Amino acid sequence: MKKYLSVFALIAQNSIYRIFGLLLLLAAADGVLAWYWLAVKHYGIQNMFHSGNARFGLVLAIVFVLMAAVQIRCGDIYSGTSGYTVRRLAISEKAVLLLQILYNMLCWIILWGVQVLIIFVICKLYYRFGEYAGDPLSEQQMFLLFYISPLLHSLLPMEETLAWIANLVMIAELSISSAYWTVRRREKSSAADLLIGYWTVVLIFRRELGSYILNVIIIGGFLIIIAIDCWRMFFRKKEV
Amino acid sequence: MIELKNVSKTYRGKRALKNVNLTLPRGEIVGLFGENGAGKTTLMKCILNLHPYNGEITLDGEPISRKNIVKLSFGTSEHSFFPNLTPRSHKEFYKEHFDTFSEKRFDGLMEFFNLPAYRAVKNFSTGQKNQFEVILALSQGADYILLDEPFAGNDVFNREDFYKVLLGILEPHETVLLSTHLIEEVSDFIGRAVLIRQGEIVGDVYMSDLEDQGMDLMTYIKSAYQYKADRIIQALTNMTDEE
Numbered sequence: 001m002k003k004y005l006s007v008f009a010l011i012a013q014n015s016i017y018r019i020f021g022l023l024l025l026l027a028a029a030d031g032v033l034a035w036y037w038l039a040v041k042h043y044g045i046q047n048m049f050h051s052g053n054a055r056f057g058l059v060l061a062i063v064f065v066l067m068a069a070v071q072i073r074c075g076d077i078y079s080g081t082s083g084y085t086v087r088r089l090a091i092s093e094k095a096v097l098l099l100q101i102l103y104n105m106l107c108w109i110i111l112w113g114v115q116v117l118i119i120f121v122i123c124k125l126y127y128r129f130g131e132y133a134g135d136p137l138s139e140q141q142m143f144l145l146f147y148i149s150p151l152l153h154s155l156l157p158m159e160e161t162l163a164w165i166a167n168l169v170m171i172a173e174l175s176i177s178s179a180y181w182t183v184r185r186r187e188k189s190s191a192a193d194l195l196i197g198y199w200t201v202v203l204i205f206r207r208e209l210g211s212y213i214l215n216v217i218i219i220g221g222f223l224i225i226i227a228i229d230c231w232r233m234f235f236r237k238k239e240v
Numbered sequence: 241m242i243e244l245k246n247v248s249k250t251y252r253g254k255r256a257l258k259n260v261n262l263t264l265p266r267g268e269i270v271g272l273f274g275e276n277g278a279g280k281t282t283l284m285k286c287i288l289n290l291h292p293y294n295g296e297i298t299l300d301g302e303p304i305s306r307k308n309i310v311k312l313s314f315g316t317s318e319h320s321f322f323p324n325l326t327p328r329s330h331k332e333f334y335k336e337h338f339d340t341f342s343e344k345r346f347d348g349l350m351e352f353f354n355l356p357a358y359r360a361v362k363n364f365s366t367g368q369k370n371q372f373e374v375i376l377a378l379s380q381g382a383d384y385i386l387l388d389e390p391f392a393g394n395d396v397f398n399r400e401d402f403y404k405v406l407l408g409i410l411e412p413h414e415t416v417l418l419s420t421h422l423i424e425e426v427s428d429f430i431g432r433a434v435l436i437r438q439g440e441i442v443g444d445v446y447m448s449d450l451e452d453q454g455m456d457l458m459t460y461i462k463s464a465y466q467y468k469a470d471r472i473i474q475a476l477t478n479m480t481d482e483e
Contacts, residue, residue: 006336013324084290084320085376088309089337 007077007091008099015074019107022063022070023114029059030115034122038130045126046141049119049149057151057205060115067111068178068198071104076182094234097179104175112171116155147209154205162215163207166222170204173197173222173229180229197225241265242287242384242415247295249282249439256282257293257439266383267412271426272419273461274436280419281316283436284386288314299384310338315377316388319369323362327355327372340381345409349375352405366393374402378409387418396425403429427457435464 037043037054048054077086077096086096123145127138146152157163177197184191200221207214242264249257257279264270274280286293289304299308314320321330327350334341350357353371355364361372374390391399399422407429410416420426427433427447435443443464450460461467 003336006333010322010333013322081316081318081320082322084288084314084316084318085322087290088288088312088314090306090310091337092306 003091004095004099007096008103010077011075011100011103015070018070018074019067022066026059026063026114027118030056030118030122033059038126045123046145046148049145049152067107071107071178072181072185075100075179076186079186097233100179101175104178105171108171108174112155119152150208151205153209154207162212166204166215166218169219169222170201173226176226176229180233183233241300243298245296247286247293247297249286249291249293255439257286260441262434262441264415264417266415268432269416269418269430270432270434271430272417272434272436273423278436279439280436281388284388284419287386288312311383312386313377313380313382314386315374315390317370317390317392319373321361321373321376324360326358326360328357330376334376334380338380342379342381346375346379349378367398370394383413384415387416389419399425423458423461433457435461437465
């Protein structure tokens with residue numbers, strides 16, 4: 001087990017600081033946006049999250065793309081001259097790929113967690129110090145935001161089970177695609193088809209409450225991509 | 241024993257190795273010599289399965305695979321360590337992955353070369369990086385140690401130290417294939433010299449045979465390469481001749 005953990009640590013240490021940097025960037029950008037729309041423009045928190053003018057979605061999209069880029073660029077421990085050592089380990093390439101997928105999953109979950117936390121902090125601060133300070137209904141109003149705003153509802157779909165499943169399948173798909181992309185990069189083959197999976201994520205954040213059919217389509221689409229990538233990575237591909 | 245049979249390798253239409261046949265038995269220190277681009281590094285990388293090739297390479301009678309590749313270690317001037325890790329972390333990593341890893345040898349060599357144990361290797365000087373690369377290759381506990389110009393950039397005293405240490409610590413079953421341009425420096429301690437030119441083995445001789453013939457290694461290499469000493473005089477004459 002320690003063998004696998006040490007390789008996991010090796011994968012993580014290539015990108016962990018960049019990932020933390022991205023999370024800080026997300027927090028800083030969201031903080032600045034919240035300050036501008038709430039304190040300067042007095043837009044109101046519901047308007048801010050609901051109208052989409054505040055561009056929280058855009059910031060998340062940028063961080064999302066950068067995180068995918070970091071995972072693809074730094075996740076491959078076989079590339080570079082250190083790869084000469086990795087190729088002499090008894091641990092198989094498929095096991096390394098699995099570890100890479102796990103690490104990517106962890107990164108996406110942390111990104112999701114940090115984004116939700118940032119929104120909670122913004123809401124809490126707003127209801128404590130903003131125009132509704134001291135309002136006993138502020139907690140309820142805060143949770144209502146997660147039903148009204150497609151972005152917030154996509155991040156935290158509350159009791160909508162299908163949307164939770166779609167989110168989990170999305171995280172799995174992104175993690176697998178990013179790991180597979182590193183293999184394609186190493187083999188110098190095109191990975192343009194993998195972009196389909198990344199683009200589908202846009203649909204996730206445009207879901208309204210109760211988008212049953214869209215959730216089913218998203219889950220189905222992601223599962224097909226996962227199946228194709230896994231077959232290519234774990235069954236068709238020869239070991240390095 | 242490492243055995244190469246008719247090994248060929250082509251790079252973008254150019255043949256880097258041409259039907260190489262070579263045997264490396266256990267317990268030998270073999271020098272691999274050749275000019276830049278002769279195929280020394282390619283040969284080593286084919287042995288390590290880092291490059292695809294045509295032909296056959298076996299390690300103790302078996303094809304080289306994930307099962308037996310731990311018998312090989314590699315020290316290269318390109319550096320195969322993990323730059324963000326400290327030597328201490330490398331030691332833990334190697335202990336975990338290589339059952340034969342010699343902690344005693346690692347600690348001894350770290351102390352001998354006076355390398356810091358808790359600084360990321362990427363912050364080492366070039367000379368220290370080379371030393372650390374060699375320490376890892378020697379400590380892995382491999383039966384066959386491939387060293388590809390490991391001291392490019394180190395000073396002469398440093399190299400001298402290394403040669404002495406190498407001779408002192410090697411076990412009888414350990415084989416070293418050492419690729420270098422420093423022919424005269426290594427001629428005293430290698431047991432055999434293999435010469436490669438344009439991807440072909442053009443010379444393979446035991447130092448004891450050379451001694452019997454009363455020939456030194458440099459003379460042998462020059463004759464194998466058909467080196468013409470008068471070409472310098474000729475070139476200088478051409479360049480300096482007045483019209």
